[in-house]
Amino acid sequence: MSDVILQVQDLQTHYLLRDGVTRAVDGVSFDVRRGRTLCVVGESGCGKSATAHSILQLVDEPGKIVGGRILLHRTHGEQAGQVVDLAALPARGKQMREIRGREIAMVFQEPMTSLSPVHTVGDQVMEAIRLHLPLPEKQIHERAVDLLDRVRIPNPRRHMDSYTFQLSGGMRQRVSLAAALSCEPALLIADEPTTALDVTTQAQILDLFAELQQELDMAVMFITHDLGVVASIADEVVVMYLGQVAEQTDVDSLFHRPAHPYTRALLSSVPKPGTRTRLAPIRGGVPSPYDRPSGCAFHPRCDAMMPGVCDRGPVPLVDLDAGRAARCMLYTEEVARDGEPVR
Amino acid sequence: MMRFVLRRLAYALLTIWGVSFVAFIIIQLPPGDFLTTSIERMGDDGAVGEAQIAVLREQYGLDQPIWVQYFKWISGIVLHGDFGQSFVYHRPVAELIGQRLPLTIALSIATIVFTWAMAVPIGIYSAVRQYSLGDYAVTILGFLGLAIPSFLVALVLLYVSYNFFGQDVGGLFSERYIDAPWSFGKVVDLLKHMWIPVAITGLAGTASLIRVMRANLLDELRKPYVAAARARGNSETRLIVKYPVRVAIAPLLSTLGAVLPAVVSSGEVVAIVLSLQTTGPLLLSSLQTQDMYLAGSLIFAVSVLTVVGTLISDLMLGWADPRIRHRYS
Incomplete structure (x- = not known):
């Protein structure tokens, strides 16, 4: 267990809106380990980003962490070895600020908007170093140049004075990555960092992620809706649906023996080169969070739906073999005993 | 950056040149020429000989084509600082404006500084604490400030201070300093009087800037x-x-050019109410009396101020904003 950097336990993040409460994150648990990549997958609105933002307490009003724990095993500074519950820290407090950018860094989805348009590249890359490391200005500058070089920005010294509007999308995302890695964080959270990029650039950025992760021995939590991205970088995978974990698995099992019908549906909705079978999109859409289906949230769209079983009562997350788990009635003891277990 | 500055300067000079045409046209606009008015007035006192009129006509170049007249007028301004004669005051226009323009500029700059110093922090507070009690309070005050005409505030303030404190807040100087030469005491006296017109003319601007700052910042946050x-x-x-403040403030900077003339002109009514020695009341009276050289020159001077304000902004x-400066490099 010494390799565990972050333990999310029964996290609940709700949006307290005038029309009611939206349970964006509804009891999510997972671990992120040093040197490993955890991919969080799901359709839009399934709570992936809300989970990521909760970890750094960046959830905007009217969102609020209302339950659960986010345990960070600290590795830096005087507190190394201690465990701190991020969910219990005040969002604007000093302790949270010391962790942000230092122990946990984040890369955002839109490289166009996640960097300031009116500050130079150098300024934004040096900022976290200035905030967290007591280094002389000259060394900070050198470190930033070195970081830009490591994320493969050509002519890094010159680009320190560039503005982000002078760079391409891929370059901007490299700058974001350099800024995030500037203090060598123990955990990097990447919120769909390649979604806004074209496929070629996406592949380059993913390679860069993998490479830098190995170099720095970081834990990475990577949020994406793209199963191709999952295949290329994930070690472990959490599949989310409507704020809950639908399936938890290693990457091989995800593709070779998916347990949850939702996961299977996701996989069969992705085109595979070389096959000529018809694509099977998941029928229906993600239900409105105000109108959450009873029982299993996925049952109205599920091919294996068992009337009278799936549409009533909460569905437990059932442990399968080798650390896998699925939130599905098919794997509960009573169904497995009485009838037709699928796997 | 250098290219950007040069380009802006060139545009500003071009605009001022264009504005000079407009000002000149305004001078020429009333039926007849200004001599007609002047002769009429002189005629009241006694007969004016044809010969005297002819002399005056030649002196002002009124018998020549209009572009020659324009050239005479503009070269007089550029080369000699000669804006022509005011025939109501029988003094050079340059002298009349020279007295009042610096005060107007001082008042305008003070008003802008006051407006920004109030509006930006309040706008930031209002956006960061959106929908808080303070935000609502500021919003209500802001709309009140927008809705109440500034001359009314001036009248009320005059009334209240005169009636309850026995203090006359009109004018920019105390009586004993009005005609006195500039001295330290006079500056202190000016500052003592200035805050009232500054606060009054700045009120509406402050209120609207708070709204703009709040909206801009909410977008950026x-x-x-x-x-x-x-x-x-x-x-x-x-x-x-x-x-976000750095980004949100940029559109505000671009309104600075428009704020300058607005302050000068909205100041006029207040200036009349408070009997301030600025250019506003002078412009109004010059228009009423068809003192066209004075009016045209004032309009020209205020327009130049606007162009300069725009240039500065x-x-x-x-x-x-580096995005703007880099468009030119």
Whole structure:
């Protein structure tokens, strides 16, 4: 267990809106380990980003962490070895600020908007170093140049004075990555960092992620809706649906023996080169969070739906073999005993 | 940056040149020429000989084509600082304006500084604490400030201060300083009197700037780069001032050019009510008496101020927003 950097336990993040409460994150648990990549997958609105933002307490009003724990095993500074519950820290407090950018860094989805348009590249890359490391200005500058070089920005010294509007999308995302890695964080959270990029650039950025992760021995939590991205970088995978974990698995099992019908549906909705079978999109859409289906949230769209079983009562997350788990009635003891277990 | 500055300067000079035409046309606009008015007035006192009229006509070049007249007028201004004669006051226009323009500029700059110093922090507070009690209070006060005409505030203030404190807040100087030469005492006296017109004319501007600042900042606060800066470990105050405020203030800078003439002109009514020695009342009376050289010159001077204000705001905007300055390099 010494390799565990972050333990999310029964996290609940709700949006307290005038029309009611939206349970964006509804009891999510997972671990992120040093040197490993955890991919969080799901359709839009399934709570992936809300989970990521909760970890750094960046959830905007009217969102609020209302339950659960986010345990960070600290590795830096005087507190190394201690465990701190991020969910219990005040969002604007000093302790949270010391962790942000230092122990946990984040890369955002839109490289166009996640960097300031009116500050130079150098300024934004040096900022976290200035905030967290007591280094002389000259060394900070050198470190930033070195970081830009490591994320493969050509002519890094010159680009320190560039503005982000002078760079391409891929370059901007490299700058974001350099800024995030500037203090060598123990955990990097990447919120769909390649979604806004074209496929070629996406592949380059993913390679860069993998490479830098190995170099720095970081834990990475990577949020994406793209199963191709999952295949290329994930070690472990959490599949989310409507704020809950639908399936938890290693990457091989995800593709070779998916347990949850939702996961299977996701996989069969992705085109595979070389096959000529018809694509099977998941029928229906993600239900409105105000109108959450009873029982299993996925049952109205599920091919294996068992009337009278799936549409009533909460569905437990059932442990399968080798650390896998699925939130599905098919794997509960009573169904497995009485009838037709699928796997 | 240099190219940007030069380009802006060139545009400003071109605009001033264009404005000079307009001012000249205004001078020429009334039926007849200004001599007609002047002769009429002289005629009241006694007969004016044809010969005398002819002399005056030649002196002002009124028998020549209009472009020659324009050339005479503009070269007089540029080369000799000669704006022509005011025939109501029987004094050179340059002298009349020279007395009042510096005061007007001082009052305008003080008003702008006051407006910004009030509006920007309040706007920031109002946006960061959106829908808080303070935000609502500021919003209500802001709309009140927008809705109440400034001359009314001036009248009320005059009444209240005179009736209850026995203090006359009109004018820019106490009586004993009005005609006195400039001295330290006179400056102190000016500052003592100035805050009232500054606060009154700045009221509406402050109220609208608060709204603009609040709206701009609310747009920026939700941008991912703010969350990204927060995720790097910045404190709230530091990150708000460094990132969204910096971006949100840029559109405000671009309104500075428009604020300058607005302050000068909205100041007019207040200036009349408070009997301030600025250019506003002078312009009004010159228009009423068809003192066209004075009126045209004042309009020209105020327009030049506007162009200069726009130039300054353009340069500040270029300094604040690299996207604008880099478009020219």
